[in-house]
């Protein structure tokens with residue numbers, strides 16, 4: 001199975017965003033991760049469609065868009081038009097999860113579902129056959145630079161078991177507090193898409209990507 005790195009631009013230097021993204025692409029990061037926050041579902045506000053659209057052509061990486069917003073169904077079309085290839089919505093943020101996932105697919109993007117640290121994996125069960133990816137949050141969403149919550153490892157294992165049970169080949173992405181020091185445990189638990197913000201963009205993005213990719217490739 002391909003192991004994928006999704007650097008989160010939340011931790012990037014926005015004065016040189018295009019260049020930093022290119023550095024991660026050159027070193028093999030397949031995705032770029034966008035943390036979209038609305039100040040309601042999560043306390044912080046980040047960025048939206050205009051930022052995606054303006055940098056869509058800077059790289060060929062897959063745009064992996066994590067919508068931490070209430071009722072994301074209102075915006076999925078606009079994010080797809082702005083360049084999103086994968087759109088992740090939160091189970092906790094949708095009044096109609098199924099309709100939201102179907103709308104993502106209808107507009108041509110891949111659909112993914114995420115759960116916060118306090119939401120049990122069992123709640124994903126009705127939706128796993130509708131998605132291309134499950135995102136397990138390993139921090140409470142809202143801010144970069146937090147510490148990985150250790151109980152996330154068990155949730156990754158439970159998610160892999162759930163996907164196996166329904167013969168799903170969906171990816172498992174994990175987001176929050178992942179560094180070269182703990183990424184092996186996350187991969188060993190069953191994840192194959194790693195989001196990393198601080199670990200990539202704090203310091204030398206090219207060197208950090210290279211080091212992270214070396215570990216990921218050893219698990220393929």
Ligand SMILES: O=C(CO)[C@H](O)[C@H](O)COP(=O)(O)O
Pocket residue numbers: 008010011035066139140141142143144145146175176177178195196197198199
């Ligand atoms: O979704 C997020 C916060 O809601 C961030 O993507 C996530 O926390 C990654 O940042 P870091 O690698 O710095 O922990």
